[in-house]
Amino acid sequence: MKLDNIVTSRLTKRFGDIVAVDHIDLDVPEGSIFGLLGPNGAGKSTTVRLLCTLLRPTEGEAVVAGHNVVEAPVEVRRVVGVLPEEGNHTLYQRMTAYENLEYFAKLYGIPEEEIPRRIEELLRFMDLWERRDDPAGELSSGNRQRLALCRALLHRPKVLLLDEPTASLDPVAAKRVRELILSLSKKYGMTFFINSHNLAEVQRICDRIAIIDQGEILLAGETDDLRSRLKVEQVFRVRVTNDVAKAASVARSAEFVREVSTEADTIVVKIADPSSNNSRLMRMLLDAGVNIVEFSEEEVTLEDLYLSVIREVKK
Ligand SMILES: Nc1ncnc2c1ncn2[C@@H]1O[C@H](COP(=O)(O)OP(=O)(O)OP(=O)(O)O)[C@@H](O)[C@H]1O
Ligand SMILES: [Mg+2]
The missing domain is CATH 3.40.50.300 (P-loop containing nucleotide triphosphate hydrolases)
Known part of the structure; x- marks a missing residue:
């Protein structure tokens, strides 16, 4: 022991x-x-x-x-x-x-x-x-x-x-x-x-x-x-080869996506509960004809973590 x-x-x-x-x-x-x-x-x-x-x-x-x-x-x-x-x-x-x-x-x-x-x-x-x-x-x-x-x-x-x-x-x-x-x-x-x-x-x-x-x-x-x-809202970067604007509007339509912005050929999305929602977003984008070349995770900051800790503690 x-x-x-x-x-x-x-x-x-x-x-x-x-x-x-x-x-x-x-x-x-x-x-x-x-x-x-x-x-x-x-x-x-x-x-x-x-x-x-x-x-x-x-x-x-x-x-x-x-x-x-x-x-x-x-x-x-x-x-x-x-x-x-x-x-x-x-x-x-x-x-x-x-x-x-x-x-x-x-x-x-x-x-x-x-x-x-x-x-x-x-x-x-x-x-x-x-x-x-x-x-x-x-x-x-x-x-x-x-x-x-x-x-x-x-x-x-x-x-x-x-x-x-x-x-x-x-x-x-x-x-x-x-x-x-x-x-x-x-x-x-x-x-x-x-x-x-x-x-x-x-x-x-x-x-x-x-x-x-x-x-x-x-x-x-x-x-x-x-x-x-903790179900931290994590930020993901999705790089696409075709229509970035369309990718962004698809992402905006998902109820589990909190924030969307675009940078050149990439949309940056904040996703709630990513372990179950990432694949949903990916499917939605693919179904809309968006070509994904990269789906990567940004590191969670300490500030993000505190926000979710405080939410969890207050429950
Ligand atoms: N010898 C001391 N006398 C008075 N206050 C102190 C003393 N040592 C620490 N403190 C206070 O106690 C608190 C905790 O300090 P501590 O150094 O343990 O924090 P920390 O988590 O290590 O921070 P950091 O990331 O800056 O190293 C702070 O408010 C600090 O100002
Ligand atoms: Mg210290």
């Missing part, structure tokens, strides 16, 4: 009048990749800081890998690895990649004879071995972030807390970090807790998601469930 690796119950953190984290209940099963999704100021970083014992809860409890964050902070720190917000600022910019890891390995009390082997394994895993003698400050931001990840992994944590691991990266470097997270999860099976404000990212890598806003969890569940439950 899989145990829950992170459990919070009514976990709360106040800063004066601000309730940054407001009575949240979370369960993160062992070995899962969990995403805490929310806009700026929602309480994501505060939650991570509570889980890694950097902050003390005002109220409520959190247990990480069986250890209570208030009663057993030393044990918690031993089993968690943290990539803080702006994680690469925690590296020494003038020390080389290798020296940074050596320094932190000693700080963590990793046995001296074990250190070189562990550093080499991590640097190779992250594709940084060739960069080992470069000063951290001279690495690209993607490589620096991967080095910060190595740092978080040095003591072989059971739980990794990653605070916006791709926020400052370009799309290619961000993709590489996501791939590494997935292969780390596959190879070592640790539990991941990932903060993000990027819905597409969370949907791609997390098997469970909780949505937080103003310190409160609005909704939580398995990624696939949430996707189908």
Whole structure:
């Protein structure tokens, strides 16, 4: 049976009048990749800081890998690895990649004879071995972030807390970090807790998601469930080879189509409940003699998601 690796119950953190984290209940099963999704100021970083014992809860409890964050902070720190917000600022910019890891390995009390082997394994895993003698400050931001990840992994944590691991990266470097997270999860099976404000990212890598806003969890569940439950109105682009105006008027006549606009040879449509309505629209267009060459989905924005979450919560 899989145990829950992170459990919070009514976990709360106040800063004066601000309730940054407001009575949240979370369960993160062992070995899962969990995403805490929310806009700026929602309480994501505060939650991570509570889980890694950097902050003390005002109220409520959190247990990480069986250890209570208030009663057993030393044990918690031993089993968690943290990539803080702006994680690469925690590296020494003038020390080389290798020296940074050596320094932190000693700080963590990793046995001296074990250190070189562990550093080499991590640097190779992250594709940084060739960069080992470069000063951290001279690495690209993607490589620096991967080095910060190595740092978080040095003591072989059971739980990794990653605070916006791709926020400052370009799309290619961000993709590489996501791939590494997935292969780390596959190879070592640790539990991941990932903060993000990027819905597409969370949907791609997390098997469970909780949505937080103003310190409160609005909704939580398995990624696939949430996707189908929320019935987000999604935007699709339909590229046609013949009559764009006709395609647009057919789309406008469908009761499940919310908005239609045209761009050159493409109609852009917002569709309610796309899992059942996409094929209906496609059939209507084909029946009207429209020639479809491409039917693609635009990524749902966080704003779209919030609107549908709020609708769902109010039901
Ligand atoms: N040390 C602190 N003192 C006072 N207020 C704080 C402190 N840390 C966070 N807050 C407040 O708590 C709320 C939640 O902040 P938090 O940093 O957890 O949000 P976040 O979801 O990580 O946001 P972001 O996406 O911007 O990183 C915000 O209103 C923030 O201003
Ligand atoms: Mg934050």
